Amino acid sequence: MRITDVSLTDGQSATWGGAMTGSMSTWMAPHMARTAVDSIEITSVPVMQQDVARGHDPWERIRSFAEAAPNTRLRASLSLIPGHGEHGCDVIGPDVAEAWLEQAKSAGILEVLITDPLPGTDRSAPVVAAAKAMGLHAILVLPLPEVQVEDAALIALASGFANAAPDRVQLRDEAGVLTDERLARLIAPLRAGLGCIPLDLHTRCQTSYGPLVALEAARLGLDGLDLALAPVANGGSVPALGRFLKSLATLGIGDHVAADFTSVTDASNRLAELADFHDWEIGRPWAFGLAPYRHNLPGDVAAQAMAALTKAGLSRRINDLAEECAAIRRDIGGPPMLAPFAGAVAAQALRHLHEARYATIARGIRLALQQVAGEMPGPVDSGLLARVGAVRRPVPSTMTELRKTHPNAADADLVASQITGCLPAALPKGRFEPYAQDSPEDALAAGLAARAAGFADLRVTAPGVDLAFRTGGE
Amino acid sequence: MLDQLRAQVAAEFARTGKRRRIKLIDDTLRDGQQCLWATRMRTEQMLPVAQLIEAAGVDSIMAIALVQYDASMLFLNQNPLERLRLLARHMPKTELRAAVRGNLMRGFFPVADDITELFVERNFANGARRFTLFDALLNNENLAPGINRAKALGAKTSVMLVFNDAPAYTDEIYAEKAREAVEDFGVDAIAFGDSAGVLPIDRIRTLVPAMKSAIGDRELEFTTHCMTGLGPVQYLEAAVHGVDVIYCSIDPMANGPAPAAMQDMVRDLRYLGFEVDVDIDKLDKAGDILRAMAEQEGQPLGEPAEYDPALFVNRYAGGALANLRMQLQAAGIADRLPEVLDEIGRVRVELGSPIMATPYPAIIAGQAVMNVLHGERYRVVPDEVKKYVLGYFGALPIPVDPDVADKVIGNGSQKIALTPPPMEPVVPALRARYPYADDDELLLRQMYGDEKFEGLGPTGTATEFSVTHPIVDLVSALGRNRSPVRASFWLGDSSVRVNGG
Numbered sequence: 001m002r003i004t005d006v007s008l009t010d011g012q013s014a015t016w017g018g019a020m021t022g023s024m025s026t027w028m029a030p031h032m033a034r035t036a037v038d039s040i041e042i043t044s045v046p047v048m049q050q051d052v053a054r055g056h057d058p059w060e061r062i063r064s065f066a067e068a069a070p071n072t073r074l075r076a077s078l079s080l081i082p083g084h085g086e087h088g089c090d091v092i093g094p095d096v097a098e099a100w101l102e103q104a105k106s107a108g109i110l111e112v113l114i115t116d117p118l119p120g121t122d123r124s125a126p127v128v129a130a131a132k133a134m135g136l137h138a139i140l141v142l143p144l145p146e147v148q149v150e151d152a153a154l155i156a157l158a159s160g161f162a163n164a165a166p167d168r169v170q171l172r173d174e175a176g177v178l179t180d181e182r183l184a185r186l187i188a189p190l191r192a193g194l195g196c197i198p199l200d201l202h203t204r205c206q207t208s209y210g211p212l213v214a215l216e217a218a219r220l221g222l223d224g225l226d227l228a229l230a231p232v233a234n235g236g237s238v239p240a241l242g243r244f245l246k247s248l249a250t251l252g253i254g255d256h257v258a259a260d261f262t263s264v265t266d267a268s269n270r271l272a273e274l275a276d277f278h279d280w281e282i283g284r285p286w287a288f289g290l291a292p293y294r295h296n297l298p299g300d301v302a303a304q305a306m307a308a309l310t311k312a313g314l315s316r317r318i319n320d321l322a323e324e325c326a327a328i329r330r331d332i333g334g335p336p337m338l339a340p341f342a343g344a345v346a347a348q349a350l351r352h353l354h355e356a357r358y359a360t361i362a363r364g365i366r367l368a369l370q371q372v373a374g375e376m377p378g379p380v381d382s383g384l385l386a387r388v389g390a391v392r393r394p395v396p397s398t399m400t401e402l403r404k405t406h407p408n409a410a411d412a413d414l415v416a417s418q419i420t421g422c423l424p425a426a427l428p429k430g431r432f433e434p435y436a437q438d439s440p441e442d443a444l445a446a447g448l449a450a451r452a453a454g455f456a457d458l459r460v461t462a463p464g465v466d467l468a469f470r471t472g473g474e
Numbered sequence: 475m476l477d478q479l480r481a482q483v484a485a486e487f488a489r490t491g492k493r494r495r496i497k498l499i500d501d502t503l504r505d506g507q508q509c510l511w512a513t514r515m516r517t518e519q520m521l522p523v524a525q526l527i528e529a530a531g532v533d534s535i536m537a538i539a540l541v542q543y544d545a546s547m548l549f550l551n552q553n554p555l556e557r558l559r560l561l562a563r564h565m566p567k568t569e570l571r572a573a574v575r576g577n578l579m580r581g582f583f584p585v586a587d588d589i590t591e592l593f594v595e596r597n598f599a600n601g602a603r604r605f606t607l608f609d610a611l612l613n614n615e616n617l618a619p620g621i622n623r624a625k626a627l628g629a630k631t632s633v634m635l636v637f638n639d640a641p642a643y644t645d646e647i648y649a650e651k652a653r654e655a656v657e658d659f660g661v662d663a664i665a666f667g668d669s670a671g672v673l674p675i676d677r678i679r680t681l682v683p684a685m686k687s688a689i690g691d692r693e694l695e696f697t698t699h700c701m702t703g704l705g706p707v708q709y710l711e712a713a714v715h716g717v718d719v720i721y722c723s724i725d726p727m728a729n730g731p732a733p734a735a736m737q738d739m740v741r742d743l744r745y746l747g748f749e750v751d752v753d754i755d756k757l758d759k760a761g762d763i764l765r766a767m768a769e770q771e772g773q774p775l776g777e778p779a780e781y782d783p784a785l786f787v788n789r790y791a792g793g794a795l796a797n798l799r800m801q802l803q804a805a806g807i808a809d810r811l812p813e814v815l816d817e818i819g820r821v822r823v824e825l826g827s828p829i830m831a832t833p834y835p836a837i838i839a840g841q842a843v844m845n846v847l848h849g850e851r852y853r854v855v856p857d858e859v860k861k862y863v864l865g866y867f868g869a870l871p872i873p874v875d876p877d878v879a880d881k882v883i884g885n886g887s888q889k890i891a892l893t894p895p896p897m898e899p900v901v902p903a904l905r906a907r908y909p910y911a912d913d914d915e916l917l918l919r920q921m922y923g924d925e926k927f928e929g930l931g932p933t934g935t936a937t938e939f940s941v942t943h944p945i946v947d948l949v950s951a952l953g954r955n956r957s958p959v960r961a962s963f964w965l966g967d968s969s970v971r972v973n974g975g
């Protein structure tokens with residue numbers, strides 16, 4: 001069973017809101033490389049957007065990690081709907097995707113996970129073909145069907161994905177609603193439809209079933225699994241790698257997994273140090289609740305929605321939020337609850353807890369109603385569509401057009417611009433400073449600064465050290 | 475999952491024409507604090523919470539069990555019966571429950587019936603109105619004195635059957651034991667408990683209906699612990715398949731080793747279409763007090779657990795394992811722990827797979843250690859093992875392997891009579907020894923000895939304990955100071971001056 005460590009993408013996005021920088025990832029690289037997992041996911045659309053937002057070159061993250069961990073297989077995740085909402089790049093067209101793959105490969109990527117958040121493989125199949133043609137290992141995402149589907153329909157669904165001829169297919173359960181029982185029922189028809197194409201699994205832990213489902217996947221002989229180091233696992237994230245390995249040993253079914261438990265523990269400890277230094281809360285299991293089965297929000301969006309509910313003192317209304325999410329999703333045509341639709345649905349649902357339904361309409365919902373990223377699986381609400389106004393679906397940009405519009409920009413910038421919504425000229429470039437926690441004094445100062453909200457006036461003195469902190473801007 | 479469970483609830487609604495109401499037993503002050511705070515919550519800390527629990531409208535509260543008696547008397551120097559009295563006074567409308575551990579009381583061996591009866595009487599006299607009785611051997615005869623006394627007093631009774639993940643403990647066995655309890659004693663309810671939190675979800679779907687159909691119109695109660703993270707699923711599945719009453723703990727004293735969070739369960743049970751009559755806002759207020767109390771006391775809160783299959787593999791976990799490790803270390807054979815654990819598995823099956831609840835883990839471990847140390851299995855037999863096989867603890871639900879029984883009886887101490895001798899009453903002698911003691915005092919002196927009884931301290935009242943009224947907290951804390959305190963505090967135009975001495 002191939003294990004992919006997604007600590008640096010889904011893990012830190014769901015647990016730390018994407019706060020982990022590229023330099024921190026590189027700081028982790030030697031430790032993560034020693035775990036002997038089969039691959040490490042280093043970047044994704046949200047991570048590239050996070051990099052650009054903090055003024056870092058999104059390609060540098062890959063290059064830097066690859067240099068620090070030269071023998072590690074690196075994976076990148078590409079969604080064909082980047083969701084930043086900038087006009088003209090709502091959907092990544094085939095040749096922009098191909099250019100992205102080339103840039104990713106030249107930076108050090110060997111595997112690519114390809115997602116079209118809308119059903120079907122018409123748009124993803126050419127990207128799969130392009131990836132394979134340039135020697136990349138192409139993994140195609142099959143979103144978990146949310147309702148019980150007859151075996152025949154599952155076989156047909158899987159064979160549709162098999163027709164795109166990826167190297168592997170990943171069954172993706174971002175809402176973490178898969179149970180061990182349901183996984184067991186799904187596998188045979190999916191395998192029947194996929195033929196000899198390996199089947200991987202990505203599940204989350206919102207409902208607390210994640211670790212059990214991961215073990216069931218191993219028991220059932222699935223071919224690959226996404227996991228993360230413990231500090232960025234559980235909750236809205238994927239199951240923890242260390243616990244998974246330990247559990248396999250307990251059950252006596254771990255012979256087909258190569259990752260090394262001791263090195264995983266070391267890497268987890270290193271990541272926990274980072275969390276402690278920056279006062280980031282480490283990933284913890286969430287209590288089981290039924291809401292995820294209704295809202296179907298991906299882990300990172302669910303984490304943000306829960307935090308927003310808690311901040312507003314509305315935690316008790318989680319099931320109301322779930323119902324609102326389901327209703328809004330129906331209104332916009334029932335897209336899969338992946339980015340960018342899930343975030344927009346959650347944002348709109350949160351509004352509905354405070355104000356009359358659709359008193360205001362979030363931008364993401366407007367774009368979904370207008371179907372700018374593609375046709376929705378079901379009908380959109382005609383009243384809402386009339387309110388926002390229909391628009392002609394934009395045609396995805398081509399590299400030729402982009403080169404013509406931005407004649408001085410390199411291809412790397414053009415594709416990064418499409419993914420992040422940032423103009424090519426405004427993209428940050430260059431190497432970032434290596435991450436370091438230099439001295440105990442620096443560590444103390446940074447730690448105290450991060451916890452400044454916890455004290456009003458603090459002075460630390462020791463031989464050679466005199467630190468004074470006072471909240472209020474001084 | 476949501477759709478399937480909802481469909482089942484909707485189908486039941488369509489069939490019966492009414493929404494089923496799920497009742498709630500609050501277990502915060504018994505099991506919640508036992509699992510998270512090692513039972514160190516003091517009586518005065520419970521009282522403000524108790525008032526809110528009553529205001530929230532829960533159907534019943536599990537107030538006390540033997541572990542609470544032990545912690546109260548041995549560590550907190552508080553009178554457990556006074557706790558019951560104070561709880562009853564602070565929640566006069568809520569049914570208070572006490573748990574009775576069969577005929578074992580707090581010890582290792584069965585006790586005379588009259589002391590069990592006195593225990594039930596004094597709990598009733600101090601406010602308990604329902605008794606939940608449990609015997610680890612599923613032997614209803616061991617429960618007879620307690621049940622009969624409780625019923626004679628007019629209290630309600632529930633018999634608790636505990637899940638045992640062993641092949642012989644089938645749905646039929648549990649249904650039969652439940653039916654017996656109803657037919658033989660007329661108990662008001664059967665409770666099913668999964669103390670290890672390992673009852674598989676698919677087993678709930680067969681076990682609950684089997685037990686429910688065996689007990690007619692009596693209520694079926696359910697409790698579990700959330701060690702695997704799936705406790706809440708167990709509760710919901712149990713409710714959907716017929717359980718009427720669930721034991722929960724108030725968040726944040728829930729999850730992890732504790733029962734599921736009552737607020738979460740109420741929300742999700744309602745979401746499934748059940749009626750649940752409770753005020754979640756009041757529960758949240760109780761939760762706020764518990765959170766502040768935990769911070770003040772440096773005690774942990776409940777944290778949802780990460781699924782760990784080790785919980786299903788090793789039946790000899792937790793405190794019992796820690797004790798065993800220590801004993802092996804003391805005997806200089808710590809390195810043979812894995813061998814002993816394997817042997818525990820074998821001995822357990824041969825002795826009829828008893829539920830691993832006190833005192834049986836220790837009895838089985840004792841025999842396993844002897845088998846490992848002496849090479850020949852059952853050549854050396856501890857007295858407790860021979861007594862267990864001979865029925866000193868009561869009839870066994872699953873018979874002991876006959877070959878093993880022969881070895882145990884043959885190689886065990888010949889001083890142990892083959893037929894358990896009758897137990898003489900102890901209360902008359904107690905009355906003679908303490909002619910001026912009331913029955914509460916008699917009971918506690920019998921259970922804990924004179925020194926512990928005489929060392930009991932006063933129990934604070936609600937006005938002396940608060941985690942939500944800073945001024946009260948401040949004055950109360952200063953009042954507890956051993957040395958004289960002189961202090962002044964100002965806040966805006968207000969001031970507090972304290973002169974101790």
